[in-house]
Amino acid sequence: MKKFIVRLFIVFLVLSGSIGYVSGNRATPASSCTIASYTAQVSNGTLSYSQVGNGRKVLLLHGLFADKEQWHTIMCRLSEVGYQAIAPDLPGYGNSDGFTLSDYxxxxxxxxxxxxxxxxxxxxxxxxxxxxxxxxxxxxTQRYPNQVRSLAFIGSPLGVVDWADSVKAAIFQGINPFIPITKEQFALEIGLLFFTPPLIPDAFVSRRLQ
Known part of the structure; x- marks a missing residue:
C-alpha cells in the first residue's frame, strides 16, 4: 500500500486555542458565522452535515456522545483563513437518521x-x-489514502482496535463504562484506562459522581 505520511494539522491547535476545547465532546459556544445545514442520502440512511467557507476542503469528525455542532466555532475560524469546513453527524448522532445497527x-x-x-x-x-x-x-485514511491530504487526531484514537472483553461485558450489562454513575462503575472505568490504576481518594470519587 502506498505509504501515507501523517502530518499533525497544526492549524487546528492554533485556531482552537487548546486541544481540550474540541476533544471534550461538550457543547460549544454560539458560532460566530452563518453555518449552513444540509442532508445527503447515503446507502441505508441520511447524513446531516454542516458546511461553511470556501477554499481547501477539510472534513471534521466528532467523537462519542457528540455531534457536528461541537465543531461550529472552529469551522467559523477555519472559514476565515480560507478553508471550506464540513462536519457531519455520524450515524446514530444528531440529525442523521435511518441507519441500521451494522452501519454503526x-x-x-x-x-x-x-x-x-x-x-x-x-x-x-x-x-x-x-x-x-x-x-x-x-x-x-487506510482505505482511501489517495483522498486524504493530511490527518489530525484530537484526543484519539478510540476504537482503532476492538474493545476489550471487559468493556463489552459492561456494555452487555447495560453499563456505560465511560460515564460512571456509581463507585463500582468508576472503579471499572479507571481499571480500563490505566494499566496500574492509581489510588484515588473516596472524597474525589464522590465529587466526580455528583
Missing part, C-alpha cells in the same frame, strides 16, 4: 463518509477526528 461499525462508517464526499464531489481533503472520530478518520 467504525469500518462501515468510513464507507458512508466516502459516499458523502462523492456526493459532494470532493476528491481531496484534510481530515481531522476527535475521540472516536479520530479512529474513523484513521480507518478512512
Amino acid at each position: 461499525a467504525l469500518e462501515n462508517q468510513t464507507t458512508l463518509l466516502h459516499e458523502l464526499m462523492e456526493k459532494l464531489r470532493i476528491k481531496f481533503f484534510d481530515l481531522a477526528g476527535s475521540s472516536m472520530g479520530g479512529a474513523i478518520a484513521w480507518l478512512y
Whole structure:
C-alpha cells in the first residue's frame, strides 16, 4: 500500500486555542458565522452535515456522545483563513437518521463518509477526528489514502482496535463504562484506562459522581 505520511494539522491547535476545547465532546459556544445545514442520502440512511467557507476542503469528525455542532466555532475560524469546513453527524448522532445497527461499525462508517464526499464531489481533503472520530478518520485514511491530504487526531484514537472483553461485558450489562454513575462503575472505568490504576481518594470519587 502506498505509504501515507501523517502530518499533525497544526492549524487546528492554533485556531482552537487548546486541544481540550474540541476533544471534550461538550457543547460549544454560539458560532460566530452563518453555518449552513444540509442532508445527503447515503446507502441505508441520511447524513446531516454542516458546511461553511470556501477554499481547501477539510472534513471534521466528532467523537462519542457528540455531534457536528461541537465543531461550529472552529469551522467559523477555519472559514476565515480560507478553508471550506464540513462536519457531519455520524450515524446514530444528531440529525442523521435511518441507519441500521451494522452501519454503526467504525469500518462501515468510513464507507458512508466516502459516499458523502462523492456526493459532494470532493476528491481531496484534510481530515481531522476527535475521540472516536479520530479512529474513523484513521480507518478512512487506510482505505482511501489517495483522498486524504493530511490527518489530525484530537484526543484519539478510540476504537482503532476492538474493545476489550471487559468493556463489552459492561456494555452487555447495560453499563456505560465511560460515564460512571456509581463507585463500582468508576472503579471499572479507571481499571480500563490505566494499566496500574492509581489510588484515588473516596472524597474525589464522590465529587466526580455528583
